[in-house]
Each structure stands twice: as structure tokens, then as C-alpha cells.
Amino acid sequence: MGRKAIYTRVYNQLRYEILSGEIAIGSPLPPERKLAEQLGVSRNTIVRAYSELEAEGFIVSRMGSGRYVEALHPAPSHAQTHWGKQASGKLAAAPSHMAELLSVTDTYPNTINFAHGDGGKHTLESSCFSDYVKSTAEQLHSYYFTSVQGLPELRERLVAWMDMEPISSPEQVVITSGSQEGLYLITSLLARPGDLVVTEMPTYFGSLQLFQSLGVQIIPVPMDANGMRIDVLEGILARYRPRFLYTVPTYHNPTGWTMSLDRRKKLLALSERYQLPIVEDDAYRHLHLDAEPPPSLKSMDRTGNVIYLNTFSKLLFPGLRVGWVAANRSFARLLTRMKELSITTNTLGQLALAAYLRDDALRPHLQEVRKQYAEQAAIMAGHLDRFRPLGIRYERPAGGFYFWVSLPEEINPRQLMTECLQQGVSFTCGDMFLLREAEQPYIRLCFTHERTDQIDRGMKIIDHVLQSRKELLS
Ligand SMILES: Cc1ncc(COP(=O)(O)O)c(C=O)c1O
Secondary structure, eight states: OOHHHHHHHHHHHHHHHHHTTSSOTTOBOOOHHHHHHHHTOOHHHHHHHHHHHHHTTSEEEETTTEEEEOOOSSOOTTTTSOHHHHHHHHHHHSOOHHHHHHTHHHHSTTSEEOSSOSOHHHHHHHHTHHHHHHHHHTSGGGGSOOOTTOOHHHHHHHHHHHOOTTOOSGGGEEEESHHHHHHHHHHHHHOOTTOEEEEEESOOHHHHHHHHHTTOEEEEEEEETTEEOHHHHHHHHHHOOOSEEEEOOSSOTTTOOOOOHHHHHHHHHHHHHHTOOEEEEOTTTTOBSSSOOOOOTGGGOSSSOEEEEEEHHHHTOGGGOOEEEEOOHHHHHHHHHHHGGGOOOOHHHHHHHHHHHHTTOHHHHHHHHHHHHHHHHHHHHHHHHHTGGGTOBOOOOSBSSEEEEEOOTTSOHHHHHHHHHHTTEEOEEGGGGOSSOOSSOEEEEESSSSOHHHHHHHHHHHHHHHHHHHHHHO
């Protein structure tokens, strides 16, 4: 190798190590002679490479103490940190509950699954939706992009299907890749790192993870069987100025509780008084086991302060990744600008959904699954009743997907979960839905994902694990 080639190799290597952060800003470089020996090159080669890097501003000589890696100019305030570390900051610090939960089926493929929050394979089968996907895939236009805001026909049909007075036009609807993306877009528009957001506690872990990852501070509001404690909320709003309030008022995840009509009215009045945007996540509204729930906050919204979120993940299946946001026109326009950054939502799914709604197929599908889910809930409740002598408590939800089950102090939910997983049953620990440890341990059991025979088998396994623990404890 010629002298020029050797010099270029050394220069490039040092430059790469400095730029990539492998040699940190501020750290000393080895003396010329030592580095020459290490690399098996002449001292002149090192002198030349160092001079070049110094001329470019990558390194600096300090009289009597050698050469150091210099911060690049103009130096940003965080120049001491490598970009990889900067990028990982909040994200790495936030819990990774979503990935943990989704990996259950990969790690334990044959487990009886009470962990995931969806309607399972049987819901998809009974929906006939796959027929719509097949026939849609045969149409050429399903292979192209649709508009950023979402397929116009789907938005139009959603307006009719939601049937809410304040949402009268498809211009008010934005289709998103699941409601999680909707919440991500809304949060990015309304709040910056360090801002405050109010939400009921416990709450859907995907929202907690999202807020924490974006550096938004969460003010928790306690809840009871009538939903968020509005009396506590009022005190919070008087003292702080949160950017928005996030709530799952109907068949809340994980508790299954529903906000009473009276509290809904009070919440809307507070929103008006404090000019507080409300993000209403209504994923479970149409999945009632008994009577219909109270009206949505959005349907009673007279100020335009309510931003409404919903999703086909719970109505059909989550892999579809189609959800929507309904809001006032100006906010919908802003959301569309933000949505443009990820281009648009998948066309095939939107076209199939538009056809499904056109044929009015969603209505009979929901009637059918409500019956199925009520049966599934009854089987699970029957088993849970038999756990009562162990101090295990639950309330039957009026809709949604979950039993929120409280355990006596001596049963550690994580240990119980590990033992049940080893026996082939998965569920979710309650602490996923909290900011800090609960005074009382909880687990969440989803009753909709498995068919009745599997629920029966799974609950017998939990029973068996609990009984063997009881023997150990007594
Ligand atoms: C309250 C709530 N919102 C949103 C989601 C996620 O919905 P999507 O799959 O549409 O992102 C879930 C899923 O568990 C949920 O429980």
C-alpha cells in the first residue's frame, strides 16, 4: 500500500471514530508515537492525519497536554451527547409494555390467551370480513394511495354510522393506522415535552407508554365505578393548566367501568370553563353486554372541545390497523397535515371497510359478537366466583373486553402470572396500567379473545395454580 493510501486509511478511521461518537467529544487522543506503533505506521503518517483533522476542527491541540476531540461548531447545547444516546432518551426510559404484550404469542404460541385485548380468531371468522378483503384486493385501485385524510367513502359512511350531531361531515374525520396513531398525532399537536396531560388512573397502557415516551407529564385522576372522579379533577384544573385530558369513559380499559351521565355533563362543563380539550377514546362503546351505554362525550359536545377516537381493532380485529379521529374541522385539517408525514393509512383495509359498511354488514356482526361475548364473560365469571374464598374479587363489566380482578395481598400478580404462563395461560398484570405500584394487586383477564371451551380450560388451570399456592401458604 502506498504512503498516501496508508495516510488516507488512518485519517478516515479517526474521522469516523470521532463522528460516530466512538471517541467521545473531549477525550484525549493517543500521542503520535504511541498511535504509530499501535497501527504499525510511521509517525509522519499520524502527524499528517492529526494536522488535517485539526484543520477541519475535529480535534484541538492543548499546549503541553496533547490533542483532544473537539465539539463541532456551532456547538449545540447538547453537543456532549452522541445522537444515538440523545435519540434514545425518553423512549428508552419509558416502559415497553406494548412490545412485551405483543410478544406473548411469539414466545408462548400455544398459550390460552387472556392477555391480548381483542375479539380473537372467532370474531374474524364470524364477521365475513375476509370476503370483503378478497374482493377488494381484486380491484386495481386498491393498490394505490388513497387521500391523506382517508378514503372519502369510508369517512362518509363513518359519519353516518357514528350518528352524532356534532360530527356532520366527512371533513371532520381523519383515518389513522389504528387509534394509537390517532392519539400519537393528537398528543404531538397539543403537547410538548414537559407539558401536563390529565388521565384517569389506572388507564390503557398504550396511552401511558405514549405520553411517557413523548416526555409528557401525566397527572393521574382516581376513578370509581362511575368513572373519573370529577370532584378531584376540578381541583387539579384549578391548580394546573394541563394541555388536554385523555379518557376512556365507556367500558374503560382495564377496569370495565363506565362514566355516569351526570359526570359526563360535569366533565363537559369543566372543559368549557377551563378551555380544556378532551380526547375521548371510545374503543369499546359498541361492545355492550347489556343495555347501551350513556351517550358519548362527543355527541354532547357543544364547544368543539372533544376530540373523538375510535378503532376497528375492537370491532373487527387489531391487525387491520384502521382507526379514526373525529374532531372540529380546523383540528381535523391540522391532524391531516400531521398525518401526511406518514403519508396515509392502508388503502386495501379502507376500501374493504367502506364496502363492509356499504352493505350494512357491521351491524349484524356486532349483534352476533355481543351475544358471543356475553356467553364468554359468563363462563369466566363462573370460574372467578369460585375464587372468592381465596379473597379474589371482581365486578362484572357491562361491556368491553375485560375483568379487572383484585387479588389478596399474599398473592403476587407477577409470580402468579409466571406460574400460569408455565402451565399454558397468559394474562396481564395490573401494574402495566398504573404510573406507580398499586396499593392492591390486580390482574386483567380478557374474556373475548378465546372461545368458551378454551376459557373453561384456561380458568381451570388458573384455579389449579391458585389451589397449589393455597396449600403452600397454609
Ligand atoms: C382504550 C384503547 N384505546 C386504543 C387501543 C388501541 O387501538 P388500536 O389498535 O386501534 O391502535 C386499545 C387497545 O387495547 C385500547 O384499549
